[in-house]
Amino acid sequence: MKEPILIGLLQNAALLIAFSMLYQSVWIKNEATKGTSTKILTGFVLSSIGVILMSTPWMMVPGIAFDMRSVLLSVSGLFFGPIPTIIAMLITGIVRFTIGGDGLWMGLVVIFSSGSIGLLWRRFRPNWKFNNYYLELLAMGLAVHIVMLVSTVFLPSDKIFPILKTIALPLIFIYSPATMLLGVLMFKQYKNWQNELAQLKLKEAERRFSQILESGNVVSIMLNNDGSINFCNDYLLRITGYKPEEVLDKNWFDLFVPSDLREKLKELFFGSITIKEFSKDYENIILTKSGEELYILWYNIVLKSDSDEIIGMASIGVNITESKIHEKMLKEKNIKIEAQNEEYKKINQELRIAKNHAEESDRLKSAFLANVSHEIRTPMNSILGFSGLLKESDLVNEDQMRYIGAIEHSGNRMLNIIDDILTISKIEAGTVEITFSKFNVNEQVESVYELFKDEITQKGIDFSYINGLTDSEAFIKSDSEKIYAILINLVRNAIKFTNHGSIKIGYVLKRNSEPAELEFFVKDTGGGIREEQKELIFERFRQGSESLSRNYEGAGLGLAISKAFTELLGGKIWVESEEQNFALGKAGKTVFYFTIPTEVKNIK
Secondary structure: OOHHHHHHHHHHHHHHHHHHHHHHHHHHHHHHHOOHHHHHHHHHHHHHHHHHHHHOOEEEEOOEEEOOHHHHHHHHHHHOOHHHHHHHHHHHHHHHHHHOOOOHHHHHHHHHHHHHHHHHHHHHOOOHHHOOHHHHHHHHHHHHHHHHHHHHHHOOHHHHHHHHHHHHHHHHHHHHHHHHHHHHHHHHHHHHHHHHHHHHHHHHHHHHHHHHHHHOOOEEEEEEOOOEEEEEOHHHHHHHOOOHHHHOOOEHHHHHOOHHHHHHHHHHHHHHHHHOOOOOEEEEEEEOOOOOEEEEEEEEEEEEOOOOOEEEEEEEEEEOHHHHHHHHHHHHHHHHHHHHHHHHHHHHHHHHHHHHHHHHHHHHHHHHHHHHHHHHHHHHHHHHHHHHHHOOOOOOHHHHHHHHHHHHHHHHHHHHHHHHHHHHHHHHHOOOOOOOEEEEHHHHHHHHHHHHHHHHHHOOOEEEEEOOOOOOOOEEEEOHHHHHHHHHHHHHHHHHHOOOOEEEEEEEEEOOOOOOEEEEEEEEOOOOOOHHHOOHHHOOOOOOOOOOOOOOOOOOOHHHHHHHHHHHOOOOEEEEEEOOEOOOOEOOEEEEEEEEEOOOEOOO
C-alpha cells in the first residue's frame, strides 16, 4: 500500500477515534435527556468530523478520492439517532457537491445511503445490543459498503469497472470490519457507562439501605453460624434497652429469646443452616433487657461466602407489638361482646318463653273460667230446676226419686269441680302433702272397680281389672289417696270418651328398675287422641276439645292433677293412643300409663 494511502487511513482512523470519544464524553451520559438544540449542535460537530475526513482522502485511482465518511455516517445513525445524523449527511453532502469531480454523484449516494442504513438499523433492529452485536455490526458494515459498491454505477462508464475492481476488496475487508470495530468500541463505551451507572446506583442503594437499617423503625440483625450476633441496628438497641457492647458477639437465643421458646428456635436455626434454607417469614417473641415481651415479624435471608458456604443469617424484623396488643384487646372485647350477645339471646329467649307462657296462661285462664262457669252453671240449673219441680204436690214417688237423683248427680258434679279447683290450687301453691303408708294395692284397684262398675255397665261397656300381684304380695309403701285419686281421674276420663267397647284397669310389677315400679294402666276403646294433643292434655285447663259446645263435662283439670300427683310420688305418666277412623273401619284405642316406685313386701 502506498505511503499516502497509509497516511490517509491513519488520519481517518484518528478522526473516527475522536468521533468515538465524542460519543463517550458528551453523548452517552445524558442521551435520554438531550434536547433538540443539543442534538443539532452534535450534528454540526459530526459534520465537522465528516468534512475533516473528506479533506484528508487518499487516491486509489487517479481522479477518485476515498475516505471513511461511510463508516462515520452509518455508525452515527446507529448510535446518535436521526437529528445529528441527518444534519451530518446534509452538510457533508453540500461539501461533497462543492468539490465536484467524476465521483460527485457516487459520493452523494454513499453519504445518504450510509447514514440512512445506520438509521434504519437503529429503527428496525432495536435489540441488536442484546444479540450477537459483533455480527450485527459487521452485517451493517457489509450492507453499507455493498451499497457503496453498487453506487459505482453513478461513475463515468469508463471508470466503473476499474474502480469497482480496485475498491471491492478494501470495502469488504477493511471498511466493513472498520465499521464493526468502531461500533464495538462505542458499544463498549456504552456498556462501561451503564456499569458505572449501575455501580453508582448500587452504592446509593447500599447507602440508603444502611441508613434504613441503622435509623429506621425496623429491627435488623446478622447472626453467625453459631447464633452469635455480629451486627444489630440502633432500633433494636433502642427498643430492648441494651448497649452495643452488651449485644455484639453474644448469643441471640440466650439473650433475647424466652426460655420456653429457646430450644425450639435453636433447633429451627441450626436445622436451617444444615439444609441451607431459612424460613422467609417467621413471627416470635423477643425479650427486652427489663423482661418485657415484644412481638417481631421476621424476614430471613441466607448469607453465603464466595464458595457458596452459609456463613450466617441476616434478618429484618417489623415490631408488631402494638398490633398484637390491639389484636388481643379486640379479641377480648369480641369475647365479651359475644358473651353479652349470648346473655342477651338467653334473656330474649327467656322473655319470649315467659311472654308465651303469660299469653298461654291468660288464654288458659280465660278458657278455664269459661269452662268452670259452664260446668257450674249447668248442674246449678239442674239443681234449681228439679228443686222447683219437687215443690209440686201432685208428684208421684217415682218422679220425686228421679228428681232427687238428678239433684244429687248435679251436686256431686259441682263438688268434683270444686274439689279439682282446690286441689290444683294447692299444687300450684306447693302445699300438697304426701303421706306414705303401707296398703294393699289390690284392694285399691278393686275399690275403683266397684265404684264405677254400675255406671260403666249401664253404658253397655265391658269393665274389668287386672292385678299384677297376689293379695299377699300386693302391700306397698306409698300415698294411697294420691294413687286412688289418679285412678279415679283416669277412669272418669275413659268413661267420658268411651261409648262402646271396653274399659280395663290394673297394674303390673316392673322389677327391672331400681327401686321396683308398679306400672298402672287404664285402657279404653274411645275415639282416641290426636298426636298433637298427647302432651297438651296433661297441662292445666287443657282438654281434648276446649269448645263449650262439646258433649262431655269437665273443667280440664283431672289429667293435670294426675300428672302432678304422679311426679310428687316419683313416677311419670304418659299416654298411647290410636285415633278412630270411620273411613277405614278402624276403632280407637287409648291407654294411660303411670308408674309408682315402691318397695314390694311379702306380708302374710
